[in-house]
Amino acid sequence: MIWNEAKECMSRDQMTALQSARLVKLVDYMYHNVPFYRKKMQAVGLMPGDIRSIEDITKLPFTTKDDLRDNYPFGLFAVPNSQIVRIHASSGTTGKATVVGYTRRDLDIWAECVARCMTMAGVTKDDIIQIAYGYGLFTGGLGAHDGAQKIGATVVPMSTGNTKKLTTMMLDFGATAIACTPSYLLHISEVLAEEGVLDQVKLKRAICGAEPWTEKMHHEIETKLNIQAFDIYGLSEVMGPGVACDCEFHKGLHVCEDHFYPEVLDPATLMPVGDGETGELAFTTLTKEGLPLIRYRTKDLTSIDHSTCECGRTSARISRFKGRVDDMLIIRGVNVFPSQIEAALVEVDEVTPHYMMVVDRVNNLDTLEVQVELDQKYYTDEIRVIEALTKKIAHVIQQALGINAKVKIVEPQSLIRSQGKAVHVIDKRKLY
Amino acid sequence: MFAKQLTVFIENRTGRLAEVLGVLRENNVNILSLSLADTTEFGLLRLIVDNAAAGKEKLTEKGFSSLLSDVSIIKIPHKVGSLQELLKIIDKNGVNIEYMYGLSVKCDDAFIVLKASDGKKVDEILTANGVGTITCEELAQI
Ligand SMILES: [Zn+2]
Numbered sequence: 001m002i003w004n005e006a007k008e009c010m011s012r013d014q015m016t017a018l019q020s021a022r023l024v025k026l027v028d029y030m031y032h033n034v035p036f037y038r039k040k041m042q043a044v045g046l047m048p049g050d051i052r053s054i055e056d057i058t059k060l061p062f063t064t065k066d067d068l069r070d071n072y073p074f075g076l077f078a079v080p081n082s083q084i085v086r087i088h089a090s091s092g093t094t095g096k097a098t099v100v101g102y103t104r105r106d107l108d109i110w111a112e113c114v115a116r117c118m119t120m121a122g123v124t125k126d127d128i129i130q131i132a133y134g135y136g137l138f139t140g141g142l143g144a145h146d147g148a149q150k151i152g153a154t155v156v157p158m159s160t161g162n163t164k165k166l167t168t169m170m171l172d173f174g175a176t177a178i179a180c181t182p183s184y185l186l187h188i189s190e191v192l193a194e195e196g197v198l199d200q201v202k203l204k205r206a207i208c209g210a211e212p213w214t215e216k217m218h219h220e221i222e223t224k225l226n227i228q229a230f231d232i233y234g235l236s237e238v239m240g241p242g243v244a245c246d247c248e249f250h251k252g253l254h255v256c257e258d259h260f261y262p263e264v265l266d267p268a269t270l271m272p273v274g275d276g277e278t279g280e281l282a283f284t285t286l287t288k289e290g291l292p293l294i295r296y297r298t299k300d301l302t303s304i305d306h307s308t309c310e311c312g313r314t315s316a317r318i319s320r321f322k323g324r325v326d327d328m329l330i331i332r333g334v335n336v337f338p339s340q341i342e343a344a345l346v347e348v349d350e351v352t353p354h355y356m357m358v359v360d361r362v363n364n365l366d367t368l369e370v371q372v373e374l375d376q377k378y379y380t381d382e383i384r385v386i387e388a389l390t391k392k393i394a395h396v397i398q399q400a401l402g403i404n405a406k407v408k409i410v411e412p413q414s415l416i417r418s419q420g421k422a423v424h425v426i427d428k429r430k431l432y
Numbered sequence: 433m434f435a436k437q438l439t440v441f442i443e444n445r446t447g448r449l450a451e452v453l454g455v456l457r458e459n460n461v462n463i464l465s466l467s468l469a470d471t472t473e474f475g476l477l478r479l480i481v482d483n484a485a486a487g488k489e490k491l492t493e494k495g496f497s498s499l500l501s502d503v504s505i506i507k508i509p510h511k512v513g514s515l516q517e518l519l520k521i522i523d524k525n526g527v528n529i530e531y532m533y534g535l536s537v538k539c540d541d542a543f544i545v546l547k548a549s550d551g552k553k554v555d556e557i558l559t560a561n562g563v564g565t566i567t568c569e570e571l572a573q574i
Contacts, residue, residue, distance in 0.1 A: 374441065374497065376497065379439070379441065379497055379498070379499035380439075380476075380499065381437065381439035381476060381478060381499055381501045381547070382476075382530055382531070382547075383469050383471060383476060386441075386474070386476075387471070408473055409441075409473070409474060410443055411441060411442070411443050411495070411496070411497060412495065412496075412497045413495050414443075414495075
């Protein structure tokens with residue numbers, strides 16, 4: 001089912017016309033209501049009249065997370081507090097919280113977007129859905145709540161923290177859907193398995209988001225619980241969950257494009273790249289009133305596809321995230337992300353998932369060495385087996401990255417493991 | 433009859449080989465023969481020891497990757513030409529030799545450690561031709 005066929009299936013020409021009209025209006029609105037952004041425009045000699053269509057968007061200055069922090073708490077709001085009806089905030093790992101404000105209309109549009117996403121995941125008014133995101137300053141709980149309620153589903157606002165109560169109610173109520181983070185859902189599935197009640201679960205679908213998850217986790221969730229799992233995406237700065245979601249074909253996440261204009265930017269030039277090419281995702285909130293943002297850089301790496309999906313929706317799809325811009329390396333002019341190596345190595349059974357990239361510059365040429373550990377099951381007493389494996393991995397990496405890498409097989413447990421953010425790159429080049 | 437060979441993967445780093453030997457020494461594992469196959473990046477240290485299982489266990493504890501595999505320890509006369517005679521028998525049956533290395537002890541016999549593409553077939557060939565093979569434990573007694 002499609003929640004809003006008029007918007008989700010409009011022709012590309014119609015969509016471009018709608019986005020153009022909304023951008024023109026937005027720029028005028030920002031110029032007159034957000035002094036910080038007006039100054040940004042003035043700094044590059046731009047007047048609202050210079051923006052006539054969506055193609056002109058590349059003339060506009062970017063907005064970053066630092067801009068939000070620098071204007072803490074309400075500096076970027078476009079309306080007085082009398083029109084703000086809700087505040088959410090995300091506590092960053094560094095620095096101040098990022099505060100976002102919504103008008104009544106913003107909340108309506110948010111619920112509309114989440115309703116589209118949940119409908120994509122197959123949720124209907126007949127579903128009993130447990131919302132197991134945190135309720136509070138975090139956008140996850142209330143965002144998912146309002147969307148599910150708009151569909152007319154029976155909403156159970158569980159929040160997080162009491163898994164025992166959640167599993168009990170899941171069984172007692174016969175819950176058919178759940179919205180939570182993928183890691184929490186895996187935990188829930190383990191609890192259900194321990195209790196020996198997996199076969200009594202009526203769950204059919206899960207809408208998971210708020211953290212990156214791998215294809216492997218996706219598969220694990222689906223098989224353990226015998227459900228379909230969907231990926232919902234959003235970020236509080238832009239709105240919250242519901243910016244994009246994947247449909248039953250799982251070929252990228254459909255963006256609610258009439259409200260959030262997505263751009264994928266070359267990390268080096270910051271110019272938009274073509275369909276299928278990897279770059280940094282940026283959003284322009286085309287209809288937001290409270291905290292509208294123009295070209296907000298998400299730092300998430302993705303690619304975009306504007307072709308019509310098998311589900312019938314014409315809205316652009318963004319791929320599952322390929323990493324963060326901060327992790328990017330430029331080797332021999334090619335943008336390389338550690339996550340690409342990680343994904344490539346998953347295909348190779350003979351090595352563990354641990355790896356280290358060593359980048360150096362020898363005679364003015366960049367070199368890349370990828371160190372991997374042989375999996376215990378594949379230890380050998382023959383040199384040629386290791387040499388063949390080295391070649392195989394080099395080929396897999398070449399296919400994934402488009403550059404040649406030297407592969408070095410190292411002793412087991414010799415690559416650094418860490419509980420938190422693992423170090424995967426040693427860059428020995430002195431470039432700056 | 434097969435013997436258990438202990439193979440250790442070692443990176444080409446200074447002192448790494450000595451560390452492996454140190455572990456064996458501390459645990460009283462006696463080396464009867466060895467071969468080191470090396471490339472620029474790594475080496476495979478193949479060992480015939482008196483107690484391969486204990487050797488592997490101790491090395492694993494110390495974080496080395498090791499493997500036990502079946503090889504033939506073949507007894508041949510300690511005289512000129514006997515190794516070639518042995519290879520003739522194996523070649524004639526179309527089996528590829530992956531690697532081999534030797535050891536001689538103070539007696540009339542010499543010993544060749546051999547791994548072939550088809551170990552079972554080699555074992556059959558040897559038996560059929562009356563060539564003797566021994567285990568590590570037997571070797572340690574000589
Ligand atoms: Zn679709």
